[in-house]
Amino acid sequence: MYIARERDRPVVWINGDADLTTSDLIGDYAEKEKISEHDKYIHNVLKSKEVVRDRWVDNPLTIAAKEGATLVYNEFSRTKPIANNVLLSVFEEGVLELPGQHGESRYVDVHPEFRAILTSNSVEYAGVHKPQDALLDRLIGIYMDFYDAETEAEILRTHLDEDELSDDRITEIVTLIREFRERLDITVGTRAAIMIGEGVSVVEDPTQAELAEICVDVLTSKVSEYSEVEALHRDIEDTIQETEVSIS
Known part of the structure; x- marks a missing residue:
């Protein structure tokens, strides 16, 4: 968190977990949106229409990618590797894909100030998954030993x-x-x-x-x-x- 704050950019935090899914990272349709329209142009005719549709809600990765924030992904290797696949295009091509969205909304251009800090214990620890090589190839690893x-x-x-x-x-x-x-x-x-x-x-x-x-x-x-x-x-x-x- 200290390093993230030193960038003087917004910080977004998420904890890795075995139950974490791609949707928990990027977002999902989680709310209902109700739109009402009333037509009163003809004085003796009232036309009314209501539309109820699902509303997309961004989750931490999407928020950080859009806003140019620093994403701190704590214990990322506790999350199953398949959920972390969404990070590959973010780190490589600078594009975040939002499955479930349509048209232009499906793709997010990652803000140039976006950065990610991923922390993890060694794979010997219980509950830790071995990260996929494709993701590790896109990261700069810093091994942290015990303090002096x-x-x-x-x-x-x-x-x-x-x-x-x-x-x-x-x-x-x-x-x-x-x-x-x-x-x-x-x-x-x-x-x-x-x-x-x-x-x-x-x-x-x-x-x-x-x-x-x-x-x-x-x-x-x-x-x-x-x-x-x-x-x-x-x-x-x-x-x-x-x-x-x-x-x-």
């Missing part, structure tokens, strides 16, 4: 009150999180660091065992079987002991 330690510490400071967690504790939590990434067979993101920080903040001078319990509570959602939870618990305890992290 200093940035992660600053993020924790913005989420946690100084009265709740000192700078020393924040530094220790970030150190521990980065050790988890090296040692554990799960993805440990910055959100996990924030949650661990929140857990630590309510315990006065937590022991290593208490710290391990907090970490297990936060990271258990990453595994699916009880045997894996036990193994995770052992690995977390070992990491805390070997790293000699002290949160007290």
Whole structure:
């Protein structure tokens, strides 16, 4: 969102989802429009006509393409690839086709200021579809790794009150999180660091065992079987002991 706002253009947001369809991206006939006509040119004759027709409603992609806005398509790979096919002509030919429309209204010339920012997790994540090569060929990919330690510490400071967690504790939590990434067979993101920080903040001078319990509570959602939870618990305890992290 920061990059999108820096363009000083309108920003349109949409979240990818397995149930998202092409219509959710471009629009559909979603409203009824009623038109009434009355003819009173002859004083003793009243002619009246009412026409009810479907009305097209634009959705985020169409709005952004027409207005030259920045489309932020969050988690685009959670959407099934077939729904994203509509993006191909937008990125390549600068034309958006609106199936269901007729005549000149069927095609939209994409505004020259239109830009799109698509975000996605790796395909290893649950619920993520592998994007079609034709779409990836039209994108410039930027791989975003985890934040550096200093940035992660600053993020924790913005989420946690100084009265709740000192700078020393924040530094220790970030150190521990980065050790988890090296040692554990799960993805440990910055959100996990924030949650661990929140857990630590309510315990006065937590022991290593208490710290391990907090970490297990936060990271258990990453595994699916009880045997894996036990193994995770052992690995977390070992990491805390070997790293000699002290949160007290």
